[in-house]
Amino acid sequence: MSAGTANPSPSTVTSLRVRSGRTVELALTVFALLIVGLAYVNVELAVREQLPPDLWWHLGILGAAALGLHLVLRWRARYADPLLLPVATLLNGLGLVMIHRIDLGGGTGSVATRQLLWTGLAVAAAAGTLLLVRDHRVLKRWTYLAMALGFVLLLLPMLPVIGREVNGSRLWISVGGLSLQPGELAKIALTVFFAGYLVSTRDALSLVGRRILGLQLPRARDLGPILVAWMLSVMVLVLQRDLGSSLLFFGLFVAMLYVATERTSWIVIGLTLFVGGAILAWQLFDHVQRRVTLWLDPFAPDQSDQVAKGLMGLAHGGIFGTGLGEGFPYITYFSNSDYVVASFGEELGMVGLFAMLMLYALLVERGLRTAIGAREGFGKLLAAGLSFTLALQVFVIVGGITRVIPLTGLTTPFLSAGGSSLLANWIIVALLLRISDHARRPVSERRAEQQRSAKDEATTRTREVR
Amino acid sequence: MGELTLNLIRLGVIVLLWAFVFSVVGVLRGDLYGTRVLSRNAGPTRSRESRSDRRTRKNVPTHVVVTEGSLRGTSVPLHEGGLLVGRNPECTLVLTDDYASGRHLRIYPGADAWYVDDLGSTNGTIVNGQKIDEGARLDPGAQIRIGQTVLELRR
Numbered sequence: 001m002s003a004g005t006a007n008p009s010p011s012t013v014t015s016l017r018v019r020s021g022r023t024v025e026l027a028l029t030v031f032a033l034l035i036v037g038l039a040y041v042n043v044e045l046a047v048r049e050q051l052p053p054d055l056w057w058h059l060g061i062l063g064a065a066a067l068g069l070h071l072v073l074r075w076r077a078r079y080a081d082p083l084l085l086p087v088a089t090l091l092n093g094l095g096l097v098m099i100h101r102i103d104l105g106g107g108t109g110s111v112a113t114r115q116l117l118w119t120g121l122a123v124a125a126a127a128g129t130l131l132l133v134r135d136h137r138v139l140k141r142w143t144y145l146a147m148a149l150g151f152v153l154l155l156l157p158m159l160p161v162i163g164r165e166v167n168g169s170r171l172w173i174s175v176g177g178l179s180l181q182p183g184e185l186a187k188i189a190l191t192v193f194f195a196g197y198l199v200s201t202r203d204a205l206s207l208v209g210r211r212i213l214g215l216q217l218p219r220a221r222d223l224g225p226i227l228v229a230w231m232l233s234v235m236v237l238v239l240q241r242d243l244g245s246s247l248l249f250f251g252l253f254v255a256m257l258y259v260a261t262e263r264t265s266w267i268v269i270g271l272t273l274f275v276g277g278a279i280l281a282w283q284l285f286d287h288v289q290r291r292v293t294l295w296l297d298p299f300a301p302d303q304s305d306q307v308a309k310g311l312m313g314l315a316h317g318g319i320f321g322t323g324l325g326e327g328f329p330y331i332t333y334f335s336n337s338d339y340v341v342a343s344f345g346e347e348l349g350m351v352g353l354f355a356m357l358m359l360y361a362l363l364v365e366r367g368l369r370t371a372i373g374a375r376e377g378f379g380k381l382l383a384a385g386l387s388f389t390l391a392l393q394v395f396v397i398v399g400g401i402t403r404v405i406p407l408t409g410l411t412t413p414f415l416s417a418g419g420s421s422l423l424a425n426w427i428i429v430a431l432l433l434r435i436s437d438h439a440r441r442p443v444s445e446r447r448a449e450q451q452r453s454a455k456d457e458a459t460t461r462t463r464e465v466r
Numbered sequence: 467m468g469e470l471t472l473n474l475i476r477l478g479v480i481v482l483l484w485a486f487v488f489s490v491v492g493v494l495r496g497d498l499y500g501t502r503v504l505s506r507n508a509g510p511t512r513s514r515e516s517r518s519d520r521r522t523r524k525n526v527p528t529h530v531v532v533t534e535g536s537l538r539g540t541s542v543p544l545h546e547g548g549l550l551v552g553r554n555p556e557c558t559l560v561l562t563d564d565y566a567s568g569r570h571l572r573i574y575p576g577a578d579a580w581y582v583d584d585l586g587s588t589n590g591t592i593v594n595g596q597k598i599d600e601g602a603r604l605d606p607g608a609q610i611r612i613g614q615t616v617l618e619l620r621r
Contacts, residue, residue, distance in 0.1 A: 323476035
């Protein structure tokens with residue numbers, strides 16, 4: 001062959017064969033259960049100097065829930081991301097262990113048992129979500145319904161009969177002895193709304209508008225609905241005196257706008273609005289001022305010593321921690337809900353706490369990876385929004401405990417005692433699993449699926465015609 | 467229950483936590499490689515060679531890989547007939563390097579190794595730090611520099 005006639009070698013680009021990863025998921029879930037079991041044994045040995053009498057029973061419920069969800073995934077979402085379930089199981093299990101530990105130390109009764117029941121319920125809700133929502137794009141049809149639902153959920157605690165005020169925040173409703181924090185679920189509904197709304201208006205938001213000082217400013221009418229939605233949600237939250245959630249919603253709003261439009265101007269506008277709002281809130285509200293002083297000077301007398309106690313707990317833990325069951329985390333208020341991270345910091349030390357933060361980072365990474373992999377705008381935005389809420393929530397509460405930012409009461413996803421938070425976070429995981437199943441499914445199976453659904457649609461149509 | 471056992475369990479929890487984190491990260495590595503680029507010519511060439519004399523060709527390179535320059539990462543299979551490198555579109559490996567000539571060099575098989583000829587290029591070819599003209603032997607791992615591009619033979 002003469003060199004002159006040699007053709008440039010053509011190449012083909014093929015995507016790698018996708019492994020469903022279900023076996024990896026099973027192995028990692030069992031590994032996670034093992035760690036939870038060891039932590040449980042550790043607590044009981046340290047506090048009561050005996051092996052937990054109902055170890056198998058308790059671990060069994062958690063294991064049955066996690067493995068049940070695993071089976072649902074094998075059945076209905078074969079290509080879902082294999083790492084979300086094990087990480088969520090591990091975090092949830094460690095939360096249960098810590099809540100049980102606080103029960104033993106602080107005599108708070110049986111919060112852990114209730115939390116275990118909620119875990120079962122939450123995982124069942126996640127499985128239900130996966131079974132009901134066979135394709136996440138269905139949610140896009142319910143964009144405005146999701147908005148309405150979000151506001152109703154946010155407003156529920158303001159209602160006279162079922163609403164309840166706890167510790168100065170009106171966030172709970174109690175129905176038949178069961179108390180719920182509907183704001184947690186509102187988070188998901190509003191994310192669905194933002195995703196659905198932004199996917200249809202992002203072109204108008206990012207391309208039309210005037211340029212001022214190098215920033216692309218959108219038109220007022222494009223901005224209108226979402227600004228109104230945001231102001232309403234923030235107003236509701238300020239009225240309910242829940243700073244953490246209002247920060248969360250605002251962050252979610254700005255982040256999703258940024259993801260949808262790729263305009264830095266949204267971050268600038270958002271931060272400006274945030275700084276303005278924060279200064280205003282600081283001047284107007286007494287409880288905000290108290291939070292800021294507590295942040296700047298946690299050891300000053302005549303104020304809540306929660307932050308100070310949390311910091312001392314963390315310091316007591318040091319690098320390797322006192323060991324589970326050997327510290328005094330129950331001295332801090334809300335050591336099993338808002339301050340659960342400080343409890344972990346004391347008993348597992350910095351090394352253990354960083355491992356847990358890594359778990360959160362991995363969970364968020366999987367969510368964002370799902371967003372990158374998703375092939376259509378709605379799934380992308382929804383996955384990005386859901387994982388961003390998770391990340392922001394962890395940042396706000398861990399930042400509050402470690403004095404990076406003023407402390408605002410937020411639950412730590414999967415760890416804190418509290419059913420609604422657990423429920424909301426497992427549903428978030430279920431939605432991420434559903435989107436990732438869609439994103440990772442190989443082309444050949446996707447086509448078969450499309451044909452099947454097209455056939456279904458055709459049959460229903462003919463039925464309607466008849 | 468002794469103090470030692472408790473301490474061992476305590477450290478065990480932390481060690482296992484990190485082991486879990488690292489095993490998750492290990493699974494994650496699969497994500498870094500989303501697509502695979504295959505040369506359409508690579509398949510048959512390789513199989514034909516492996517059928518004929520696999521034993522003797524074990525240590526012989528089969529690919530030219532661009533390790534530096536704008537085409538970095540590109541890989542072209544080696545042919546018995548040799549291959550031409552340069553900026554002309556007729557070349558097997560078409561360089562986008564401003565310092566490369568239209569027909570820059572030729573890589574061809576000899577009795578025991580691959581050889582390279584510089585085809586009278588303007589800026590020359592450097593193999594392992596030495597400027598070459600014709601019939602330079604290429605040992606495995608030898609680096610061929612053309613302007614800002616570096617080629618390497620790989621198995």
